[in-house]
Amino acid sequence: MALLEVKNVTVAFGGVRALDGVAIAAEKGRVTGLIGPNGAGKSTLFDVISGLRRPSSGQVFIDGHDVTRLGPSRRSKHGLARTFQRLELFGRLSVRDNLLVAAELGPERRKAATLVPEVLDRLGLTGIADTSADTLPTGVARLVEVARALTVRPKLLLLDEPAAGQDAEETERFADLLRSLAADGTTVVIVEHDMDLVMSVCDDLYVLDLGKVIAAGSPEEIRRDELVLAAYLGDAA
Numbered sequence: 079m080a081l082l083e084v085k086n087v088t089v090a091f092g093g094v095r096a097l098d099g100v101a102i103a104a105e106k107g108r109v110t111g112l113i114g115p116n117g118a119g120k121s122t123l124f125d126v127i128s129g130l131r132r133p134s135s136g137q138v139f140i141d142g143h144d145v146t147r148l149g150p151s152r153r154s155k156h157g158l159a160r161t162f163q164r165l166e167l168f169g170r171l172s173v174r175d176n177l178l179v180a181a182e183l184g185p186e187r188r189k190a191a192t193l194v195p196e197v198l199d200r201l202g203l204t205g206i207a208d209t210s211a212d213t214l215p216t217g218v219a220r221l222v223e224v225a226r227a228l229t230v231r232p233k234l235l236l237l238d239e240p241a242a243g244q245d246a247e248e249t250e251r252f253a254d255l256l257r258s259l260a261a262d263g264t265t266v267v268i269v270e271h272d273m274d275l276v277m278s279v280c281d282d283l284y285v286l287d288l289g290k291v292i293a294a295g296s297p298e299e300i301r302r303d304e305l306v307l308a309a310y311l312g313d314a315a
């Protein structure tokens with residue numbers, strides 16, 4: 079069974095169906111990508127998976143548990159962590175303290191003192207641990223957001239446009255990080271517009287357009303899909 083299963087989810091904002099009968103699955107230890115044009119419903123789907131938005135119909139399962147009616151904090155106990163498209167760091171706190179706050183609120187709080195230095199080291203952030211978050215360039219701040227999510231040792235990690243604002247070298251290091259997280263058994267779901275990153279790092283892809291899944295498959299299959307080419311990839315493929 080997939081670690082994350084979304085079944086037949088619909089979300090309506092007035093007359094707009096942001097999601098219309100969406101079904102996706104993310105397998106343990108794999109990186110699953112959600113792509114699609116602006117307004118396709120990607121962030122809304124993340125909100126439904128993380129419990130910030132209740133769908134009008136459909137279900138969400140994490141590791142076999144139906145979490146559809148649970149709020150965000152109960153879902154984090156099932157191993158879910160996420161980052162946001164808009165940066166959500168505590169600007170005045172240091173990088174280390176941003177991680178400590180998250181770790182101490184999370185399910186691994188007893189291990190916070192050892193987990194935080196481990197995560198800082200893994201993400202190459204030890205050298206800037208004492209820097210306050212609001213002085214960081216966007217690309218580094220995004221990495222700190224990912225680090226913060228990792229302090230809860232998630233089984234399921236949702237990343238909303240993590241590479242926006244990263245330069246080419248940062249993106250390459252980030253791709254390595256995603257591969258190594260997956261290799262350790264973390265299930266990663268990523269919304270991202272950087273197609274080079276998506277195509278090189280994702281094992282499975284779903285393409286959303288106007289609230290519906292219009293294609294699903296490996297990066298190679300998606301690259302060749304006529305519907306996707308027409309709706310989204312265009313000449314970029």
Ligand SMILES: Nc1ncnc2c1ncn2[C@@H]1O[C@H](COP(=O)(O)OP(=O)(O)OP(=O)(O)O)[C@@H](O)[C@H]1O
Binds near residue numbers: 115116
């Ligand atoms: N709170 C809201 N109220 C009304 N409509 C909304 C709300 N949030 C999203 N929508 C609409 O739902 C649709 C899906 O939006 P969503 O932000 O999920 O798309 P997205 O794929 O994440 O886009 P982007 O790539 O620009 O982030 C859009 O038509 C959007 O205008």
